[in-house]
Amino acid sequence: MGNEVAAQAALAAGAEVMFGYPITPTTEVLSTWISLATQHQKKYLQTEDEGAAGFGVVGACLAGKKAFTSTAGPGNVLMQDPLSMAEALRVPFVGLIGQRGGPSTGTVIYSQQETTLTAFGGNGEGYRIVYSPSNLQEIYDLTILAFNNAWLYRFPTFVLFDGYLGKMKGEVNLHNPGILINAKPILEGNVNLRNCFNLEEEIYDLNVRHKKAWQEASSQVSKFEHRPGQTKTLVFAHGIVAAAAKAAGVSLFRSITLWPFPVQDARIVAKKYEKIAIIESSYGQFGRIVKEALFGLELEVQEIYKPALGFTPEEIKEIVK
Amino acid sequence: MVPFPKCYKQSSKPSKFCPGCGYGLMFKMLGQVIDELGIQEKTVLGLDIGCSLLAWDYFDFPTTHTHHGRTTATMVGFKLADPSKVVLALMGDGGGYAIGLQNLLHAAIRNNPLTALVLNNTCYAMTGGQLAPTTLEGEITSTTPKGRDLTITGQPFLGPELIRSVAPLNAYVARGSVSQPAILKKYLRTALEKQINDKVFSLVEILSLCPVNWKTDAKGSFDFNLKMQKIFPCKEL
Ligand SMILES: Cc1ncc(C[n+]2csc(CCOP(=O)(O)OP(=O)(O)O)c2C)c(N)n1
Ligand code: SF4
Ligand SMILES: [Mg+2]
Numbered sequence: 001m002g003n004e005v006a007a008q009a010a011l012a013a014g015a016e017v018m019f020g021y022p023i024t025p026t027t028e029v030l031s032t033w034i035s036l037a038t039q040h041q042k043k044y045l046q047t048e049d050e051g052a053a054g055f056g057v058v059g060a061c062l063a064g065k066k067a068f069t070s071t072a073g074p075g076n077v078l079m080q081d082p083l084s085m086a087e088a089l090r091v092p093f094v095g096l097i098g099q100r101g102g103p104s105t106g107t108v109i110y111s112q113q114e115t116t117l118t119a120f121g122g123n124g125e126g127y128r129i130v131y132s133p134s135n136l137q138e139i140y141d142l143t144i145l146a147f148n149n150a151w152l153y154r155f156p157t158f159v160l161f162d163g164y165l166g167k168m169k170g171e172v173n174l175h176n177p178g179i180l181i182n183a184k185p186i187l188e189g190n191v192n193l194r195n196c197f198n199l200e201e202e203i204y205d206l207n208v209r210h211k212k213a214w215q216e217a218s219s220q221v222s223k224f225e226h227r228p229g230q231t232k233t234l235v236f237a238h239g240i241v242a243a244a245a246k247a248a249g250v251s252l253f254r255s256i257t258l259w260p261f262p263v264q265d266a267r268i269v270a271k272k273y274e275k276i277a278i279i280e281s282s283y284g285q286f287g288r289i290v291k292e293a294l295f296g297l298e299l300e301v302q303e304i305y306k307p308a309l310g311f312t313p314e315e316i317k318e319i320v321k
Numbered sequence: 322m323v324p325f326p327k328c329y330k331q332s333s334k335p336s337k338f339c340p341g342c343g344y345g346l347m348f349k350m351l352g353q354v355i356d357e358l359g360i361q362e363k364t365v366l367g368l369d370i371g372c373s374l375l376a377w378d379y380f381d382f383p384t385t386h387t388h389h390g391r392t393t394a395t396m397v398g399f400k401l402a403d404p405s406k407v408v409l410a411l412m413g414d415g416g417g418y419a420i421g422l423q424n425l426l427h428a429a430i431r432n433n434p435l436t437a438l439v440l441n442n443t444c445y446a447m448t449g450g451q452l453a454p455t456t457l458e459g460e461i462t463s464t465t466p467k468g469r470d471l472t473i474t475g476q477p478f479l480g481p482e483l484i485r486s487v488a489p490l491n492a493y494v495a496r497g498s499v500s501q502p503a504i505l506k507k508y509l510r511t512a513l514e515k516q517i518n519d520k521v522f523s524l525v526e527i528l529s530l531c532p533v534n535w536k537t538d539a540k541g542s543f544d545f546n547l548k549m550q551k552i553f554p555c556k557e558l
Contacts, residue, residue, distance in 0.1 A: 045401055047394070051391065051424075052397070052427070055397075055398060058387075059399035060399065060401060060402035063398075063406070064403070067398065081388060085388055187385050188383050190330075190381060190382070191384075192384045192385075193386060194377050195386045196370060196374050
């Protein structure tokens with residue numbers, strides 16, 4: 001199951017401690033981690049809510065341990081409080097999110113409606129790395145990459161899937177993770193960390209530093225797949241919608257990092273087509289990112305949005321025939 | 322004169338607290354305890370958003386701001402990740418008993434081995450003196466302009482008493498006052514020793530002074546503190 005794969009990947013990535021609060025569709029990430037933790041001398045805490053889980057992750061990262069949480073929908077909303085602290089202090093927070101149909105408690109299977117929340121949900125500028133896996137193997141591979149890049153670049157990092165992928169069963173190669181980036185203490189020695197400042201100039205300087213680091217990281221981190229297919233229209237999609245597009249055999253630009261979005265690559269690829277179709281299970285949360293990235297190119301844009309509904313390959317073939 | 326505690330960061334003095342503030346009196350006792358226990362090297366302090374945040378560079382050991390009410394949850398994570406550290410979570414009465422009560426309660430219920438310090442100044446001091454759970458009956462604040470009316474806002478909140486009722490028996494709970502520094506120091510020391518030796522939760526509420534929001538002179542501040550002690554009994558619970 002996708003959720004079990006995510007927990008296995010966290011273990012392979014060297015995670016030491018998980019904080020979590022049960023919520024469908026990601027509860028099995030927590031329960032699987034707890035079984036793994038018992039076998040592998042790792043730690044966990046079932047907290048009183050997702051805010052506490054997120055702040056627990058922040059505290060554990062400050063102590064120098066790879067820590068993570070997993071949540072969904074309303075839990076992702078509550079987690080934005082600790083995330084804004086993680087952004088301020090550049091804490092290598094890792095979150096494994098199973099999107100739910102929203103708003104509110106909504107549904108639990110298909111959705112791509114937590115794109116904006118996960119990437120930009122704080123009172124900062126949205127310097128967060130967000131991966132969107134399309135299949136079970138990618139849940140494994142991208143979760144390992146998420147831990148590595150979180151500790152390498154020190155930005156909060158997410159693997160954003162949905163209930164469908166979290167609950168899906170199939171074969172996965174739980175391979176050796178290769179070289180892992182080490183964690184080290186952040187709050188130690190004579191370090192006095194601040195997230196509250198006296199002067200506008202102080203927080204401006206912090207923003208300038210973060211922006212510079214983000215730009216440097218973006219070019220290294222952003223990731224995509226381009227699959228020329230049988231159509232003249234280029235489909236922009238991510239996650240399991242992109243998996244359906246792949247199965248449909250259409251030309252596809254699949255964003256593997258939703259944020260940072262691979263802007264230059266997307267522009268180069270899109271120039272080879274006259275028309276693009278943005279297909280997603282939300283009213284354009286991913287579409288806004290794509291349209292901003294492609295701004296100024298002469299392209300016809302078709303937007304197919306179905307919040308909290310899935311897409312079949314046949315449907316996608318029909319849309320872009 | 323008793324010298325400054327060795328664990329103070331000299332370069333950040335004089336401190337950023339208002340003259341006559343109780344935070345500094347509490348820090349002096351806390352600093353002396355840390356010196357005497359010889360734990361400066363392994364102490365880590367989390368600070369809430371409230372006047373406690375002004376202490377971000379007060380000590381010569383690692384400290385971090387958190388969010389309003391979220392210091393306990395953050396330091397629970399720190400301690401779980403690095404149990405070798407002596408972990409302190411300092412917050413105001415608003416941070417501890419209003420917005421962050423859920424986190425404080427559950428840390429106590431779980432007996433998480435850290436020391437929560439809740440400074441009671443009967444108001445939200447940092448934001449200019451609003452009603453807190455601990456505001457006294459009849460006390461004027463900017464959100465209780467006619468004085469706290471218990472029929473509308475309920476009783477002053479007894480934090481240590483509540484925590485005592487949910488925490489395991491071996492957890493340590495006490496309330497002291499900056500007007501009785503030697504006793505307060507004893508409570509702080511016991512709280513840290515409990516964390517270090519027994520690996521249990523400890524909470525010390527500190528009755529403080531806030532001359533700026535109380536609009537009191539030196540004598541008036543201590544008189545107000547005495548009034549607080551009648552509502553909030555100082556003792557080990
Ligand atoms: C989530 C959130 N809500 C509100 C505030 C504004 N705020 C800052 S400090 C504070 C109250 C502080 O009161 P208390 O915790 O008693 O600490 P004191 O300043 O009295 O020491 C409030 C409401 C905030 N920083 N964050
Ligand atoms: S407002 Fe009150 S609590 Fe805050 S620093 Fe001044 S005296 Fe101390
Ligand atoms: Mg207060």
